[in-house]
Structure formats: structure tokens, C-alpha cells
Amino acid sequence: ETGLQASHGFITQHKWAKEVRVVINLEATGVGGKEILFQSGPNSPWLIRYYKKVPHPNGQVFGEEIFQSGIIPSDTDFRIFRDFGGAIGFDFAYDRNGYGYHTKFDDIEYIPNGTYQHTGNNILALIRYLANAPELANMHEQVRESVVYYDFMGLFMVSYSGLTITIVNVLVSIFSLAVALKSFYDFNLGMVMSTTMP
Numbered sequence: 001e002t003g004l005q006a007s008h009g010f011i012t013q014h015k016w017a018k019e020v021r022v023v024i025n026l027e028a029t030g031v032g033g034k035e036i037l038f039q040s041g042p043n044s045p046w047l048i049r050y051y052k053k054v055p056h057p058n059g060q061v062f063g064e065e066i067f068q069s070g071i072i073p074s075d076t077d078f079r080i081f082r083d084f085g086g087a088i089g090f091d092f093a094y095d096r097n098g099y100g101y102h103t104k105f106d107d108i109e110y111i112p113n114g115t116y117q118h119t120g121n122n123i124l125a126l127i128r129y130l131a132n133a134p135e136l137a138n139m140h141e142q143v144r145e146s147v148v149y150y151d152f153m154g155l156f157m158v159s160y161s162g163l164t165i166t167i168v169n170v171l172v173s174i175f176s177l178a179v180a181l182k183s184f185y186d187f188n189l190g191m192v193m194s195t196t197m198p
Helices: 002-013 045-051 061-069 077-085 113-131 134-141 162-196
Strands: 022-028 036-041 088-094 147-152 156-161
Touching: 002 077, 022 077, 022 113, 036 045, 036 061, 036 147, 045 088, 045 113, 045 147, 045 156, 061 147, 077 088, 088 113, 147 162, 156 162
Parallel strands: 022 088
Antiparallel strands: 036 088, 147 156
């Protein structure tokens, strides 16, 4: 894994590299559990629209922000495909039983059957959706914008554009400021009234 040389060699040298449309990278920081979507895109909201349809979506953009900030001193093949090949896609990881990662317990016999079933259900559904996605035919014409996504208790996925969250944040800030100013005004008015009354 040093330097992720295999993925780098493939995406920069192999004749099939130019055929890559979407990367689905399965990683692990543990032995089992549900696969978590922790990076997607970049700037390809249509990918999340398809992932939202899988049977058990699980992920949040917060993981993407933390991982790409450099706080976590780790890397995945997804970054190599994205940065050196311009590919878009998904980066999933298991995180249950992290104590077993890169130890003698990091072995296929320790991965619970439920992990295989969960991953199989989700990834197979995702591949089927992507294989029939009309966006693959004209990927360079797709809207390039950031997307915010998170699952709700593993039941369904919520997503919206980066522009939407910016607008929501501005509106919440304006509303909060208005409430604070009104409270300050009411407090001062109350103080004035209490000092002028006999």
C-alpha cells in the first residue's frame, strides 16, 4: 500500500484507464460493520442521487470534510483515481472492530456475514443504477457543484446542493440576528419602563 502505487500505476499508465467512468472504492479501517460512504464526487451531485436509492444508505459529508482536511493521517485509492485520473466516484469504508485493522484479526474469517450481505445489497444496487445512468454518456455536461449528504439512521439518505446549504445558513443567521436584536430591544424597553414607572 505504500504510496498507493498500484492505483497510481493503473490510472496513469494502463490502457484501460481512459475507460474509467466511476470509481467505487471499498476500504477498511476495521473488520466488519456497515460500509460508510465518506467521500464522493468530486462535485457530482448526480452520484448521490443514485446512492440514495440503494437498500441501506449509510454515510455523511462530514466524513468527507474531515478526511480531506488532513486531520486523519491516511489515504485511499479513491484520491489517486480522483487526483491523477480526474475520476469521480465513491469511497466506502468499514469501521467496526477497528482494533483488528492490520492485525492477525484483519482476516476474512473475522468479517461477519451481515457485513457481506449489507455491502452486497448496496454495491450491487449502486452498480446497476450507475450502469443505466444516462449521465455516463455525457459526464462533461453534468452540473459541477458540491453536495451535502447524510443518512437518517440508515433508513434513507438526505442530500442538497452546496448552494442550498449556503442559502439556509444565511437565512438562519439573519433570523438569529433579528431574534437577538428584538430580545435586546425588548430588554432595554423593559428596563426603561421599569425605571420610569412610579
